[in-house]
Amino acid sequence: MSYEIKLDVFEGPLDLLLYLIRKNEIDIYNIPIALITEQYLSYLEIMRSLNLDLAGEYLVLASTLIHIKSKLLLPPAEGEGEEEEGEDPRAELVQQLLEYQAFKEAALSLNERPLLDRDVFTRGAASEEEQTTAGEADDALIEVDIFELVTAFRRIIAGFDRKEDLEIDMEKMSLTDTINEIMERLSEEGQITFSDLLGDRTDRRRIIYTFLAILELMKLRMVRAYQSGPFGAIRLFPAVEG
Amino acid sequence: MEEKIAIIEALLFASEAPLTVERIVETLSDTEKKEIVSLLEGLIREYDARGGGICLREVAGGFQFRTRTDLSPWVRKLKIGRSALLSPAALETLAVVAYRQPLVKAEIDRIRGVDASGALKGLLEKKLVRIVGRKDVPGKPIIYGTTRKFLEVFNLKDLSELPTLRELRDLQEQQE
Structure with missing residues (x-):
């Protein structure tokens, strides 16, 4: 069985669950728990295989899903059938999902409003932010988090033919070599974009090594990653000069 | 009447933050709040009718001149790199x-x-x-x-x- 691998920018476990529900075109009030649990876990597996440090919240929801699944498998307790049907074990989760979905939509509609300094502007007095960031050359850049890196990674591998993935490249690679290579290019070029580093690599292993190397370098605080806006190019800078 | 509109317009122009009706009342001591509100509404309509680059809007409990939303691509060029997007x-x-x-x-x-x-x-x-x-x-x-x-x-x-x-x-x- 294969799943389309699509690691969008999930804002958390509920976001991932909502995404799966939308993707499968499922009625949120009648979630097929077995199917969703399976897919949810396979996504966690993908994230784990990329060596992403999964936030504990993802595992909490995974255990909730499995708990609900097991409850659904049990026959209803005796004497309960006569009266109302026992409460649906999914009810609490559904309510949480609906609540989250409402706020997610509210966030989107907030973002569609004419925003100050994006869509509308006031008379040219420097705003507080401009004053505090004045002089910083890179103030258009925002620091990116792990999800954006994963999205960038997915974009790179998305175009690949599956056949190509199956070809085994025996070239020996090590994380250390990749790290050294990145640091070398960084010290030569000063800055480098994520796609520059990955663009000409055609096999998955090299990409994964590069990706892991960047994550490692970020963890070691040897490089910093910035992005000029959502879906913009991710730029890497050496964290310390020289 | 005309003079009052001019004063209010000047106050709005000079104000750094959205200007509240209360502040205008304080400044124009001889004018009722109701009258100021209707003058402000008139001013909003006047600017909208003019179809220029600026419009008057009620925000955060006050009134403020803002650029027209559809002109943002140009203004953004002027203010390049200054808007901080929210994740x-x-x-x-x-x-x-x-x-x-x-x-x-x-x-x-x-x-x-x-x-x-x-x-x-x-x-x-x-x-x-x-x-x-x-x-x-x-x-x-x-x-x-x-x-x-x-x-x-x-x-x-x-x-x-x-x-x-x-x-x-x-x-x-x-x-x-």
């Missing part, structure tokens, strides 16, 4: 705070299903969210709410102008 996580957190305020962080975490510390810190730094107080329960958790700047940035007159959460309303009706 989806920050927007979600902000939406929860805006609709549920005053509230504690645990409530935000519960709704979003993730720890909101980082997003909340960013919003505090951007002055879109503020600390309102501390809840009188064990641990005295911090209570958060939105700021006046939130209204200014999101072009809202006041919090009641926030669109209602459709799904939440439906959900509550179902439970009744």
